Amino acid sequence: MKVVLPFFATTDELARIRAHLPAHTAIFSPKTKPGFSRLECTLRDLGDELADADAVMGWVMPPGAFERAKNLKALVWLHSGCDELDFGMLKERGIAVANVRGANAVSVAEQGMALMLAVAKRTIVNHEAVLDAHWEPAESPRSEFRSMMLEGKTLAIIGLGNIGLLVAKRARAFDMRVIGVRRHPERGGENVDAVYGIGDLHKVIGQADFIMLAAPITAETAGFFDEDAIAAMKPTACLINVARGNLIQEVPLYEALKADRIAGFATGVWWHYTESVPASYHYPIPSRTGLQRLPTVVASGNRAGVASPGVISRVLDTGLESLAAFLRGQPMPRAINLDLGY
Numbered sequence: 001m002k003v004v005l006p007f008f009a010t011t012d013e014l015a016r017i018r019a020h021l022p023a024h025t026a027i028f029s030p031k032t033k034p035g036f037s038r039l040e041c042t043l044r045d046l047g048d049e050l051a052d053a054d055a056v057m058g059w060v061m062p063p064g065a066f067e068r069a070k071n072l073k074a075l076v077w078l079h080s081g082c083d084e085l086d087f088g089m090l091k092e093r094g095i096a097v098a099n100v101r102g103a104n105a106v107s108v109a110e111q112g113m114a115l116m117l118a119v120a121k122r123t124i125v126n127h128e129a130v131l132d133a134h135w136e137p138a139e140s141p142r143s144e145f146r147s148m149m150l151e152g153k154t155l156a157i158i159g160l161g162n163i164g165l166l167v168a169k170r171a172r173a174f175d176m177r178v179i180g181v182r183r184h185p186e187r188g189g190e191n192v193d194a195v196y197g198i199g200d201l202h203k204v205i206g207q208a209d210f211i212m213l214a215a216p217i218t219a220e221t222a223g224f225f226d227e228d229a230i231a232a233m234k235p236t237a238c239l240i241n242v243a244r245g246n247l248i249q250e251v252p253l254y255e256a257l258k259a260d261r262i263a264g265f266a267t268g269v270w271w272h273y274t275e276s277v278p279a280s281y282h283y284p285i286p287s288r289t290g291l292q293r294l295p296t297v298v299a300s301g302n303r304a305g306v307a308s309p310g311v312i313s314r315v316l317d318t319g320l321e322s323l324a325a326f327l328r329g330q331p332m333p334r335a336i337n338l339d340l341g342y
Contacts, residue, residue: 164182
């Protein structure tokens with residue numbers, strides 16, 4: 001069996017990968033120096049190695065990689081989200097896919113709490129006021145300076161997977177009431193006071209002081225947090241997103257923030273513009289509306305997933321569980337349902 005790693009693995013990583021896999025497994029990782037990130041590479045970096053690869057494990061598949069990998073049987077995708085993948089093609093070719101859901105859940109949950117605290121306590125605008133030597137009265141009428149307490153407030157978590165449940169656990173430490181929405185509400189959720197189905201979304205939103213999105217993005221959930229969902233929010237409520245930018249419809253969110261119809265927005269992820277006009281619209285901007293410049297917005301640049309020390313190692317070890325299982329002829333842990341997309 002042959003495994004291709006479409007990233008620039010370190011010597012230590014290659015040793016750990018070999019130690020996890022069956023003996024005599026052929027392993028290829030490009031040796032050339034990466035340009036910006038060692039977690040990405042080009043088709044040229046991989047040469048002809050994909051042609052007889054049985055499995056691929058990595059963070060990216062360069063354009064043309066699937067076409068070249070005629071023998072591919074398994075893909076271990078070192079992300080929790082799989083929305084970049086062509087599920088129809090994978091299903092047609094019979095390529096099994098596993099992700100690493102849960103591997104970075106602690107890091108992302110902590111980032112979610114940091115974002116919630118930052119938007120609630122107006123951390124950024126207060127920091128900037130200090131830098132500018134600007135004094136603001138304690139009872140300022142300006143919305144961007146009105147902070148909120150978490151104690152006794154209701155947090156609604158949309159998506160009670162690994163990340164959502166870890167956020168719930170941490171929110172308990174702040175004495176918050178936690179409610180959640182998930183596809184299968186009958187599964188409940190530890191540290192969650194009440195669990196609802198997606199049909200009760202607006203009912204849940206209307207109860208919440210803080211709403212955190214932790215759901216996967218699929219054909220069903222893309223843009224689901226729309227104008228009606230935003231209108232269902234309390235004017236004193238804040239929205240936090242640690243999932244995918246495209247879960248939220250950007251224009252109604254921008255308009256609500258601009259008009260002070262909601263209290264704030266915090267996000268660690270940004271919109272990805274597909275099928276845009278012009279077709280080559282790929283400028284590296286987080287938002288077409290410039291939403292990130294509003295004073296009630298707090299943001300980070302997708303830093304939660306692998307930015308913390310040790311998270312890349314945890315992601316690799318999680319992926320290796322699935323890769324080793326595939327090579328042994330066993331079902332892969334964390335295999336995704338190609339019909340559902342997660």
